[in-house]
Amino acid sequence: MTKMKAVVLEKTGPAEILRVKEVPRPSSPGTEEVIVKMAFAGINYADILSRKGMYSWAPKRPFILGIEGSGVIAQKGEEVEECEIGEPVIVGTQSGTYAEYIKVHKSRIFPAFPNYALRENATIAGSYMTSMVALKEMARVRQGETILVQAAAGALGITTCQLAKAMGLKVAGTASKEKKITFLREKLRIDLAINYTTQDFVREIKEWTRGKGVNVVLESVGGKVFQNSLRVLAPTGRIVLVGATSISYSKKNPFSLYKAWRQIPRVNLLKAIRRSYGVLGFHLGWLLTSSREILTPIIKELQEIIVTNDIHPVIDNVFTLEQASEAHRRIETRENIGKVILAIDETLET
Numbered sequence: 001m002t003k004m005k006a007v008v009l010e011k012t013g014p015a016e017i018l019r020v021k022e023v024p025r026p027s028s029p030g031t032e033e034v035i036v037k038m039a040f041a042g043i044n045y046a047d048i049l050s051r052k053g054m055y056s057w058a059p060k061r062p063f064i065l066g067i068e069g070s071g072v073i074a075q076k077g078e079e080v081e082e083c084e085i086g087e088p089v090i091v092g093t094q095s096g097t098y099a100e101y102i103k104v105h106k107s108r109i110f111p112a113f114p115n116y117a118l119r120e121n122a123t124i125a126g127s128y129m130t131s132m133v134a135l136k137e138m139a140r141v142r143q144g145e146t147i148l149v150q151a152a153a154g155a156l157g158i159t160t161c162q163l164a165k166a167m168g169l170k171v172a173g174t175a176s177k178e179k180k181i182t183f184l185r186e187k188l189r190i191d192l193a194i195n196y197t198t199q200d201f202v203r204e205i206k207e208w209t210r211g212k213g214v215n216v217v218l219e220s221v222g223g224k225v226f227q228n229s230l231r232v233l234a235p236t237g238r239i240v241l242v243g244a245t246s247i248s249y250s251k252k253n254p255f256s257l258y259k260a261w262r263q264i265p266r267v268n269l270l271k272a273i274r275r276s277y278g279v280l281g282f283h284l285g286w287l288l289t290s291s292r293e294i295l296t297p298i299i300k301e302l303q304e305i306i307v308t309n310d311i312h313p314v315i316d317n318v319f320t321l322e323q324a325s326e327a328h329r330r331i332e333t334r335e336n337i338g339k340v341i342l343a344i345d346e347t348l349e350t
């Protein structure tokens, strides 16, 4: 049996538990399946949650980590007409991209964006698609509107700021460190960058919008950040909730469970009526597995926007498969500005 290298999650725990293992290489794709030789895997916050046993969408352990990446088609089933052997593709799936090969249903792949490097294509399925759905399908943004992006220097924050700017929105974003604020101001050139550790973002947003509030908030932190984000919504504003990064717990520690419970975003819908705002939420994974027809036009539109506006992914760091624990630590310590990726076979890029 031919073997391959992969990062298999056998038990939950800290970043150090991640190790490369030799596992059987997938073979014989089903009629509607493809086998992709992976070039790069994008790391998502969801992978950190999976490793900690906190991600409800993760498959049953043991499984190979990784929900996005890029590579080339190595084999395909008889009924796969959408791609050819050797064609570069984007992979968006429930697990398995931290590996040399992955076997997936054809609905989990998209053609790679031409003129974008394979490492850039590894970041499309997770962050860019999520930002697109948040802005276009959920918030239904209009040119000239204002948006507040929480955790704006994270992977999802950056892609949301980039796309929102390209769609003609005025963009404000928050971050915790001065190096992130400098990046948001000088590199991303958003309209307002707020260091929420030294500034009160509610006051800053009220001043920025002359008391009106913003039309849209992209929220992924939870707890007080979510509650205060509701306070800065303009009438008919929309908050799009995609996660709650501040939630952390250990099943063995009841106090941590209580603390996590308190961080869960909650809304009083009577208040939403009185103040006239909308609360929206979605999970890209759910859409990938249940509603590919919603995502197909979105990825086309995304490609148009990023090509027309010459938008490129911000890649914070590239690690090897063997350095997966280091890559996870970089995200957990909140040092990353943008996307952390794993290089699996860089030669596929040339």
Ligand SMILES: NC(=O)c1ccc[n+]([C@@H]2O[C@H](COP(=O)([O-])OP(=O)(O)OC[C@H]3O[C@@H](n4cnc5c(N)ncnc54)[C@H](OP(=O)(O)O)[C@@H]3O)[C@@H](O)[C@H]2O)c1
Pocket (backbone or CB within 6 Å): 043, 044, 045, 046, 126, 127, 130, 151, 152, 153, 154, 155, 156, 157, 174, 175, 176, 177, 180, 220, 221, 241, 242, 243, 244, 245, 246, 247, 282, 283, 284, 285, 331, 332, 334, 335, 336, 338
């Ligand atoms: N619903 C979906 O389909 C979907 C898709 C993609 C991502 N997400 C969610 O979106 C969020 C961001 O994902 P990402 O990939 O952009 O992650 P990321 O690059 O790690 O960014 C997350 C940022 O959140 C901020 N943060 C605030 N409180 C935190 C805490 N207690 N612990 C850690 N970080 C904290 C940090 O920025 P500061 O240091 O500046 O505070 C951190 O850099 C996650 O919750 C993820 O699960 C959801």
